[in-house]
Amino acid sequence: MAGRTELTTLETVQESRSWLFTVRDRYGEAEEAILVPCEDGVEGWINRCMHEPQRLDVGRGVAMRDDEIICPRHGSMYDACSGACDNGEAAGTRLVGVDVTVEDGRVFLTDSIYQFDHEGGLEDDGEADENESDEDGDGGPSSTSHISF
């Protein structure tokens, strides 16, 4: 029931075409979510393809074409408004929705399960989010590898 949290503005989502944020589910697990424009305004989805645990927005914004979200791994396309996919590897699936409401051009998170945590993605470097084997301390910024050539 909780309240609602203001996320951003409709204009921002429409201009940037996607907006990445992090939520926590009822178990306190953090998940990334995205806002994308759709004809009614904005829709919210968990930032994960339903075929494999692949982020749709890998930190550079969601790739979209004709109001469809394109999975960067195998190219399945999801309807930005319904979350449904009818093509490619993810055919027959639907993205996990995150309830948002638009009011006076402002976008609010109004989901009964997901609560706002912070703007942007999870702190990790964006490969698999599924492994919970990390002991979730707090601190260790899992160091982005220093690549030296």
Ligand code: FES
């Ligand atoms: S991981 Fe998205 S279509 Fe395969």
